[in-house]
Amino acid sequence: MVDGMTGLLITARMGSARLPAKHLLLAGGKPMITWLCARMAHEFQQKIAGGNIKIIIATSTAAGNDVFASALGQLPVEVFHGSDAHIPLRQLQCAEELGLDRIISIDGDDVLCSFHAARLVYDAQPNADDVDIVSTAGLPLGMNVSGYSTAYLKRSVEAAHGDQYATGWGRVFKAPRTRTIKLGDHAPDGPMRFTLDYEEDASFFRTIIERLGERVLDIPDEDLIEYVRMHELHRINTHVQGRYFENFNTERDKEIDG
Numbered sequence: 001m002v003d004g005m006t007g008l009l010i011t012a013r014m015g016s017a018r019l020p021a022k023h024l025l026l027a028g029g030k031p032m033i034t035w036l037c038a039r040m041a042h043e044f045q046q047k048i049a050g051g052n053i054k055i056i057i058a059t060s061t062a063a064g065n066d067v068f069a070s071a072l073g074q075l076p077v078e079v080f081h082g083s084d085a086h087i088p089l090r091q092l093q094c095a096e097e098l099g100l101d102r103i104i105s106i107d108g109d110d111v112l113c114s115f116h117a118a119r120l121v122y123d124a125q126p127n128a129d130d131v132d133i134v135s136t137a138g139l140p141l142g143m144n145v146s147g148y149s150t151a152y153l154k155r156s157v158e159a160a161h162g163d164q165y166a167t168g169w170g171r172v173f174k175a176p177r178t179r180t181i182k183l184g185d186h187a188p189d190g191p192m193r194f195t196l197d198y199e200e201d202a203s204f205f206r207t208i209i210e211r212l213g214e215r216v217l218d219i220p221d222e223d224l225i226e227y228v229r230m231h232e233l234h235r236i237n238t239h240v241q242g243r244y245f246e247n248f249n250t251e252r253d254k255e256i257d258g
Contacts, residue, residue, distance in 0.1 A: 003101075003126065004101030004102065005051070005052065005053075005054065005098075005099055005100050005101050005102075006047075006052060006053045006054075006100065006101065006102045006103070006104060006122060006125070006147075007053075007054050007055075007056050007094065007095060007098060007100035007102070007103050007104070008040055008044070008053060008054070008055045008056065008103075008104045008106065008118065009056050009058045009091055009094060009095075009103055009104065009105055009106065010033070010036060010037065010040075010055070010056065010057045010058065010077075010106050010107075010108045011058050011059075011087055011090070011091075011105070011106070011107055011108055012033060012057055012058075012059055012068065012107075012108025012109075013059050013060045013062065013065055013084075013108075014059075014062075014064040014065050014067065015060075015062060015064070016197075018197055018198060018247075019196065019197060019198055019199060019201075019202065022109070022196050022197075022202065023068070023071075023108055023196075024067065024071055025196075025202050025206075026206075027111075027202075027205055027206040027209040027210060028206075028209045028210050028213065031071045032111050032196060032202070032205060033057070033068070033071065033108055033111070034071060034072060034073065034075065035111055035112070035205075035209060035216065036106070036108065036110065036111050036112070036113060037055060037057070037072060037075050037077045038075060038217055039112070039113075039115050039216070039217055039218075040055055040106070040113075040115055040118060041055060041075055041076055041077065042115070042217045042218055043115035043116075043118065043119055043218075044115075044118075044119075044122075047122075048076050053122070054078060054098060054100070055075075055076060055077045055078070056077065056078045056079070056080050056094060056098065057072075057077060057078070057079045057080070057108065058080050058082060058087075058090050058091055058094050059079060059080070059081055059082075060081060060082065060083065060084035060085075060090065061081045061082065061083075061084060062084050065081060066081075078098075080093075080094040080097070080098065082094055085163065085164050085165070085166050086163050086164065086165045086166070086169075087165055087166055087169045088153060088156065088157050088160070088165050088169055088172040089157050089165070091103060091105070091153060092150070092153050092154055092157050095150040095153065096150070096154075100150055101149065101150055102125050102126075102147060102148070102149050102150065103147060103148055103149070103150060103153060104118055104121055104122060104125075104145060104146075104147040105145070105146050105147065105148075106118065106145060107142070107195070109142065109195045109196040109197060110142040110143065110194060110195050110196075111142075111194070111195075111196055111205045111209075112142070112143065112194050112205065112208065112216070112224065113142060113143055113144075113145065113194070114136070114139055114143045114144065114145060114183070114221050115218075116183075116220065116221055117136040117139065117143065117144055117145040117181075117183060117221075118145045120136060120145075120181050120183075121134050121135070121136065121145050121146065121147040121181070122147070124147075124179065124181065125147050125148075125149070128179055130177065131176075131177040131178060131179040132148060132149075132152045132173065132176040132177045132178065133146055133147070133148045133152075133173065133176045133177070133178045133179070134146065134147050134148070134178075134179045134181070135147070135178060135179070135180055135181070136180070136181045136182075136183050137180050137181070137182055137183065138182045138183045138184035138185055138186055139183050139184050139186055139221060139225075140186045140190060140192035140193065140194050140225065141186075141188045141189070141190070141192070141193045141194060141195055141241075142193060142194030142195030142196075143194050143221065144183075146170075148173075148176075152173075152176075156172050156173050156174065157172065159174065160172045162255070164255040165255065166251075166255065167248060167251040167252045167255055168248065168251075168252035168255070171252075171256075183221070184221075184225075186225075189241060189245060191234050191238045191241070192225070192228060192229075192234045192238070193234075193237055193238065193240070193241055193244070195244075197240070197244055197247075198237065198240045198243070198244070200236055200237035200239070200240050201237045201240065203236050203237065204233060204234075204236040204237040207233055207236060208224075208227070208228065208233060212227070
């Protein structure tokens, strides 16, 4: 049994330069981020009703981020505003204000992030006293999930140097003891990318969601991946993979160099 409160934190903000207002781009008549929230809410509906899990969009205090609240409709999702450029600190601020004991971390760009992976991380965390982070691996980029305790996050944030942790912010965790749950053999830089950074990515997600409709809320990972493979939908955005990693490395190095 899982004791305490777990926060499923979806990190998102409206300041994207490459794809403006990307989280609110429509797919099947709904903003992209609502599909991510709806998938997680569907998977954890009993835990939410029982007071074990809160789904929270962890956004920043910068102007423009108040739009998330109005985009969620009746979904059981809260919105928290915290640090702009220091995502781990934002998560910690959220956890401390809302009384979260554990965190499941999901990037708001990962529209079809695996709810199954989130469930596995949730189930494993209370039995992971000998590790700092529980994570999944082997799914395509944008589908894996990680989780950690608020106590470990707090220690990591307090020991961190600098105030820029937006790109590659996982480096705030120094030599963590990690338990990895292997869910497949997909490499992060493989041909499938389930993350939203470019217009091609938006087209990729829009195509899947509009073809599958409400089925996208509970489709198993293996069926989703096979659907993409069978219909060669990864061809829509696979060519931006190199550009994505080049930009990621550049932005991360700027933050590190300060």
